[in-house]
Amino acid sequence: MGKNFFNRDDRDLRFVLFEYLKVADLFKYDAFKDFSLDDFEMIIQEAMKVCKEVIGPTNQDGDKEGCTYDNGDVKVPKSFHHAWKVMSENSWISLNGNPEFGGQGLPNALTGLINELFIAANMAFMTYPGLSISNARVIEHHGTDEDRALFLEKLNTGVWTGTMCLTEADAGSDVGYQRTKAVPDPKSKDPRIYKIDGNKCFITCGNHDLAENIIHLVLARVEGGPPGTKGISLFLVPKIWVNPDGTLGEPNDVFCSGIEHKMGIHGSSTASLIFGEKGGCRGILLGEPHSGMAKMFEMMNEARMGCGVQALGMTAASYDIARQYAKERFQGPPFTNRRAERVPIIQHEDVRRMLMNLKAGTEAMRAMIGKLYYMIDVSEYDPDEAARKKAFSKVELLTPLVKAYISDLGYMLIRDAIQVLGGVGYCQEFPVEQYARDCKIVSIWEGTNYIQAGDLVGRKLPLEGGQVYQDWIQGIMDFAAQHKGDPDFGKDCELLLKAAQDTNDFPTRYMQYFGGEKIKVVPLTITRFLDCFSETLMANLMLEQGLVAREKLKGVKADSADGIFYRGKIETVKYFCRNILPNVFARHLTLELEDTSAVDIPEAAF
Template sequence: MPYNFPVKDVQFLLNHSADFDQVRATGAFEDLSDDFLEAVLEEAGKFANDILAPLNRISDQQGARLENGRVITTPGFKEAYKQYVEAGWNSVAFPEEWGGQNLPNSVALAVVDAMQGACISFAMGTMLTTAAVKALLAFGTEEQKRLYLGKLTTAEWSGTMNLSEPQAGSDLATIKTKATPNGDGTYNIKGQKIWISYGDHDMADNIVHLVLARLPDAPEGTRGISMFLVPKFRVDSDGNIGEHNDVKVVSIEEKLGQHGSPTCVMAYGDNDQCIGTLVGKENEGLKNMFVMMNAARIDVGMQAASVGEASFQKALEYALDRPQGRKFGVKAGPATPIWNHPDVRRNLYTMKALTDASKAICFANMVAYDLARRSPDPDVARAAKEREELLTPISKAFSSDRALETTNIGIQVHGGMGYVEETGAAQFFRDVRICTIYEGTNGIQGIDLIGRKLGMGSGKLAYDFIDEAMANADAAIATGDADLKRAGERMKLEAKSLRQNTEWMVSAMQTNPEEGLAGGTPYLDQFGYIAGGHYLLKGAISALEAKKQDPSRADYFDSRIHIASFYCDNLLPRASGLAPAVTAGAQTVEPVEPTLLSA
C-alpha cells in the first residue's frame, strides 16, 4: 500500500479537536466551509500521494550529492518541485499582495502534514522557505519585500535559515560570522555556517539565505547578533538575477536519514565579495530569527507526526498481510495474520493514538497562531497568543519524541523484516530522528516551557490550559458513554497531578532554577501527554454527537472514540508516572566524577 494522506482524520482533528470553527468565526477569510477545506485537503493528498510519495524510497537510496561545487538533488525532485510551485502549495497562507492565497496558517499546516508524510526529504526544503517568508513579512524592508517576497511566496526562489557554526550549535552567543558595512546600505558578509538544510540545490533559480552575523561594533553575546539577507545570486533593482554572490557550498553532510535533503556547510565571502542587506534593526537578529524558528518548531512537530503516520500505514499493511502463528490456544491450522494478535494491535493502536494526539496538539497550536493574528476581538487574540506560546515547545518536543517511539514500534511490528532496509520500515525511524534535535533540541524546549512560558504570569498559561482540560474531562463524564466516562475520570486525575507539578515548578524556577531545570524534560512530557489526551478527548465527545446526527458514518466516529479511549487508558497514565521525575530536583542530576561513570 503506498502512502495515503488521511484526509478524513486531518479534517476531523482540525474541526473537532483543534476548534477550527474559531478561525472561521474571525471573518478574516472568505470561504472556510467544510466542503472547501475537504477540497484543499483532497488536492494536497493527491499531490502528496501521487507525486511525492514515490520519491521517498528513491531519496533514501539516491540522496543529494555535491558535484563541481553544486548540489544535485534526488532524481525526480526537480520535476516535483516545479509542480509544487505551479500548484501554489507554498503560497497557501500568505497575503494576496505577494502572490499568496490568504488562507489560515492552520490550513497550510495541513498541507505540511500531507507533504512531510509523503516525502520528508523533499518537504524539508519547502518548510524553510515558508519560514523565510514569515521573517521578511515581519521585518523585511520595503525594498527587500519588493525584490524577494513574491518569488519566495511562490517558492520560485527558496529560503534558508543560517544560525549554527562549527563552534556555535545551540549557543548562538558564540557565532563569529562578520558583517562589515560597505557604506551604501549593504554589508560584506564573511564566515562559515553549518547544518544548513537546502543550503544549495538545483530546484530553484535562486536561494535566499537569512544569515546571523555580527557587526564590527556589536555587543558580546546574543545581544550583538544581526540578521542579513544574502542571496545566492545578486538581484538588480528590477528583481532580475545577476552575478554569483560569493556564496559557496563546502560540503554536504553524510547523515543517518533524510538523505535526499542536502544539509550543507556554507562559506560566505571567501573572496570578500559576499553582499547582504540588513533585515530588521541592528543587533536584533536573534529576535527576528525567532519568528522563523517558532514557526518552524510547529512545522517540525507536524513533520514528525506525519512521518509517524506514514510508518503506521506501512506497519498496518504488513500486519494485515503477514501470516505468523495462530490465535492463542489454537493448536493446528493455517497461520493467522499478525493483526489478530492482541499485542500487535496494541502496538498499532499506540502508533495511531500517539500520531493523532501529536497532530491535534500542532493543529490546536496553529489555530491559536491564526486567532492571535486575525481575531477582531482583542481579548480573544490575547488569549490565543498565550496559548500559541504555551503549545509551541510542546508541539515541537512532544510530537518529535513520540514520533521516535512510533517509528520504532513500526520496525517492531515488521519483526525481523523491519530491521532490513528491504521493507522501508527503518527509513521512517532514521528520517525522523533529527526532528528531536533541530530547531532547538527537545531539552531546550523543556527549558523554554518551564523558564519562559511558566514565567509569564507565574504559571497562568499552564493553569488556564489545565482548567480547560478539567472542564473537558467533566464534559466527557457527562456524556454517559462508558468509554468516555472512564477517559474523563482518568483525565481529571492526570490534570490534577499536572497542576500540582506546575505549582512546584513555578516555585522552583522563582527560588532555585537548578531544581526546576533538572525536571524540565519530564515536565514537558507530562504536559504533552495531557495535552494530547485533552485534544483527542475533545474530538471523541464531538464524534459521539456527530454519530447521532449522521448514523451512516457511525463506524468512523466509533473509531475516533476508540482511539481516544485507548489513549486515555494506555498512554495518558504515563503522565502521572513522570510526576516524581519532575519534582526530584537538582540532587537527582548532581555531578558525579566522570571517570566513575565508566569505571
C-alpha cells in the first residue's frame, strides 16, 4: 500500500450544502421526504471514513502499479479489488441512482460533493463507478423493462461496470465520422439485436478484472443510415452476453487489443476494443435507429458535469497538502524583518498568494458545482413543471462552464500547489505531482474544452431565443447593482458589474461578426468568453456566500472554529473578486483588439 494522504477538511463542503444551498429545502420533494439533515451529516462522515481508510491508501500504489495488459486481459492495481468490494458491498457506487434499481436515491447536490471526496481519495479508481452509474441511467431512460431488469441493479451495485464507446482512431472531436457498423442480426428474431463491427479506442474502463461483466454503450451506424451524427445509433453491448434469466452466457466477441500508457490516472484502464473481430458481436439497439447521439449525450452531459467534480476533487486534495506543508516548512525571515528568525513559509506573502489562489479557486469551484447539482435536483423533482424546465435550462447553460473552466482552473491551481511545496512538490513523495498528471485529462475527455466553448456559443446561448443566458447575466448585474454600496463587498460588486458587462460584450459582438469579415474572431475568442462567463458567475456565487458568512459570523465568537471559518470566507470572497475576477478585463481587451494574428500568420511559419 502507498502512503495515505487523504486528509480533507470538509468544513467548506458542509457550508455549501447546509448554509449556502440549504439542502434541507430539498426535503419538500417527495423523493427526499424521508431523509433528514442528520442522515446527510452521517453520510458525509461515513464517506470521509471510507476515503481515509479504504480508497485513499490505493491512490499512490495505483499510480505506481498501474493497469497491466496480457493477451486481451487487463488487471487493475491489486489494491483496487478490496476498495471496490467495500464500495460495492456498502452501497457507495450509486448514491443518486434510482432506489428501485439498486441506487440510494440521494439528492444530486449531496452526491456531487461526496464524489468530490471520493475523487480526492483516488481519481483513477473513481472512473469505474462513475461511468457505471451514468451508463445505467441511459439504460433506465431508453431501455425496455427487460433491459432495466437485467442490467440496472448490477451496474448500480458494482457487480458489473459500464463504459461509453464513442471514440475511434479517426473520430475524436469529429464524433460524426464514426465507422463502426451495425446490421440486423439475421439469426435473431428480436429486431433490436444487431451485429456490431468496428474498433473503438481510448475507452475508459474498457476492460479490467474488477467486475464479472462490462456493459458497453456503443455508438455505431446502422447500415444505410444518414452520414454525420444524425445517422448514429446507440447499442448496449455486453462483454459477456446476458441470458434472459440474468445469468451470464457466451463471451460476446469484444476483444481488448491493448491499453494506453498515460501521463496519469494509471489505475484507470484505457482500452482499445475490437467489436466483432470474429463476426460474433451482438448489440441491443436502445431506442430508434439513428437516434443514438442524443441518448449518448445524456451520458456525456453527466460525465461533463463529473469532469468539474473530478478537477475540484484533485485541486482540493492538492490544497489540503499545500496548506499543511506550508505550516510546517520553515524558510527565511519575514519580508518586512530580514533580521528575524526563520518563519513557516505560510507567513511569506507569495506563498499566501498561491495558497489563496488554491483556497479561493477551490471554494468557487465548489460553489458552482453545488449550484449545478442543486438545480439538477430541482429540474428532476420539483412538482411544478415550469420550475423544472427553468432549472433544466440553467443546468444546460452551466454544464460547459463546469466542464471546461473548472478543469483548466484545477490544473493551473495544482501547479500552484506544486510550487508551494518547492522541490518536494516535483517529486513523488507527495502525490501533488500525481494530481497534476491525473487532472490533465479532464480538459481533454468528454469533448475538449474548445468543444465546450463551441457548445456554449453554438447551442447554449441560443437556448429559448437567448433568454436563459440573458436572464442569468442580467441577474448578476442586478445583484451587483443592489450591493454596490455594501460596506464590505461594495468594491467587489463594482468589479462584478464591470465583469458582467465585459462578458456580455462577447455575444453582442459575435452577432456582428457572424457572416462578416471578422468571423474568425469568434473561434479565436470563444474559450475566453467561456472563462469570462465562468469567473463572473463564480464571483457572484462567492459574493452570495460572503453575505451568508457575514450574517453567520454575528452569531459566533470571532475566534471560535466557526468564527475563523466565516472570517476566512469573507477574505476569500474578496480575494476572488480582486485577484481572479479581473482576468475578465484582460480577456475582454483581447476581444476589443479583434486580433487575428494567430490565423494571419502563414501556416509555414509554424
